[in-house]
Amino acid sequence: MSPNRTLATTARVLKQLSHDPRSIVLLLVAPSLLVGLFAWLFDTQPGVFDRYGGPLLALFPFILMFVITSITTLRERRSGTLERLMSTTMNKPDFIIGYGVAFGFMATLQAVVTVTFAVVLCGLSVEGPVWQLGLVAVVDAILGTALGLFASAFARTEFQAVQFMPLFVFPQIILGGLFMPREDMPDALETISDWLPLSYAIDAINAVTAGDSGADLFIPLGVVGAFALAALVLASLTLRRKTP
Amino acid sequence: MGLQSAQSPGHPDRSALTSGRESAFHPVECQVTWWDNGSMASVSGNAAQGHDSPAVTIRDLFIRRGRTVVFDGLSLQIPRGQITGLLGPSGCGKTTLMRAVVGVQKIHGGTVEVLGEPAGARALRSLVAYDTQTASVYDDLTVRQNLNYFARIVGADREATERVAHEVGMTSNLRSLVANLSGGQRSRVSLAVALLGDPELIVLDEPTVGLDPTLRQELWMLFRSLAQRGITVLVTSHVMDEALHCDRLLLMREGKIIADTTPTGLLKDTGTTNPDAAFLELIARSEQRLEPGHGKHAAQQESS
Numbered sequence: 147m148s149p150n151r152t153l154a155t156t157a158r159v160l161k162q163l164s165h166d167p168r169s170i171v172l173l174l175v176a177p178s179l180l181v182g183l184f185a186w187l188f189d190t191q192p193g194v195f196d197r198y199g200g201p202l203l204a205l206f207p208f209i210l211m212f213v214i215t216s217i218t219t220l221r222e223r224r225s226g227t228l229e230r231l232m233s234t235t236m237n238k239p240d241f242i243i244g245y246g247v248a249f250g251f252m253a254t255l256q257a258v259v260t261v262t263f264a265v266v267l268c269g270l271s272v273e274g275p276v277w278q279l280g281l282v283a284v285v286d287a288i289l290g291t292a293l294g295l296f297a298s299a300f301a302r303t304e305f306q307a308v309q310f311m312p313l314f315v316f317p318q319i320i321l322g323g324l325f326m327p328r329e330d331m332p333d334a335l336e337t338i339s340d341w342l343p344l345s346y347a348i349d350a351i352n353a354v355t356a357g358d359s360g361a362d363l364f365i366p367l368g369v370v371g372a373f374a375l376a377a378l379v380l381a382s383l384t385l386r387r388k389t390p
Numbered sequence: 391m392g393l394q395s396a397q398s399p400g401h402p403d404r405s406a407l408t409s410g411r412e413s414a415f416h417p418v419e420c421q422v423t424w425w426d427n428g429s430m431a432s433v434s435g436n437a438a439q440g441h442d443s444p445a446v447t448i449r450d451l452f453i454r455r456g457r458t459v460v461f462d463g464l465s466l467q468i469p470r471g472q473i474t475g476l477l478g479p480s481g482c483g484k485t486t487l488m489r490a491v492v493g494v495q496k497i498h499g500g501t502v503e504v505l506g507e508p509a510g511a512r513a514l515r516s517l518v519a520y521d522t523q524t525a526s527v528y529d530d531l532t533v534r535q536n537l538n539y540f541a542r543i544v545g546a547d548r549e550a551t552e553r554v555a556h557e558v559g560m561t562s563n564l565r566s567l568v569a570n571l572s573g574g575q576r577s578r579v580s581l582a583v584a585l586l587g588d589p590e591l592i593v594l595d596e597p598t599v600g601l602d603p604t605l606r607q608e609l610w611m612l613f614r615s616l617a618q619r620g621i622t623v624l625v626t627s628h629v630m631d632e633a634l635h636c637d638r639l640l641l642m643r644e645g646k647i648i649a650d651t652t653p654t655g656l657l658k659d660t661g662t663t664n665p666d667a668a669f670l671e672l673i674a675r676s677e678q679r680l681e682p683g684h685g686k687h688a689a690q691q692e693s694s
Binding site: 155388 | 494515530539543
């Protein structure tokens, strides 16, 4: 591994984004708009936004980063630049971590904007410290990035990559405890839910909004981080120097 | 003959190289050497410019992509410090062979040895540069940003960016976004990336496609100067006219090398005045060779 090549890759990905201001605006503003829409919808029913607003903060960065990363890396695979990089002295972790850091940075910006918007403008009540909410959002975004990197290995076209979103993401939302507390689910589904990273992301957010800290927050957060790390390692294994 | 003399003044080293090459081929019955063990020996005995071993040695290469067998027992050698042109129609396996040499192609049999190491070996990654057929650069970066990025990856310094931009004639476009460039400009940026660093072997897949004649001429002069610096240049093309710029020619058809020769040898042997006609003649001969009854007859014609 070479920090120079990793950072060069991070800088390159960010420069690519900087030539696409519309994407940056969408990345930073879209989640806030959706959170605002949600807050407005339940404006007359006190308590509903406080209950669901938190988990939304976990979902948006996860979904967005998943889609953005899987499409960007797919483009890299298809344009021949990945093959070119793989024919140089670049190591696979340089590439994967370079991407992870770049999108992780964007995710942090996104989390700051979205959490500020939710708490200050929409009045989301958070018992715990607000920075913890931001922290969870960032870790979720990194999870999305890692899964997106991994998923892009199985897509041949952008169209397929977008189709992976329902496959990788929707089951996690449905079984994540947002619609029904996980302990009330049928046993089989609860077991599946226990193996999905987003479940822990939502647990972590709920812990912050409820004001729990310590183990209630950091164990689920650690689980999400471990899933992200595992996905990054798997993604790195999907990079091939030799292709058929 | 007209073509040969027209081109010699531009390349003073050409005549020397060519005559050396021709003498090596005299023991074989014709200037165009059909690939067999005999000619392999004659090439290796003729290693160019002080290097003992060829830059690339391929033995019994077997590659299939999907269900298609691309190569079934391909063997060839590429000498060091020269421009070797791999020519053949689209779909004949040129790109697959390039990928095998660079070490990004999965192979299913045989060996590919590059600069004394198995293709794709770690030690080769800084010695072999590769320019893919489609421009492998980032559309959403400027020319300079692309070059700077790849320079950092291959460990070249910042001056390298200016140097390679100059070499491919893109100095005035350094600040342009690659997406806004023409097809020919994009492929020149991609070529510039391959020139970064300090490669000993440069593998270029159709680098001159879509370029106007002036630019093509300039690029061939660039390849010539690379070869003069001792760099081995391996170039593919499906435009037969480009053959005349190379030191060595490998003509490929349907996954087989149908001739391993020099530009002069190609024209002289086939009795043609342009490479297109020469290639058609070679195809006709290779088809005759496949039919056992005609083999002897064809050989007699060649030696006459």
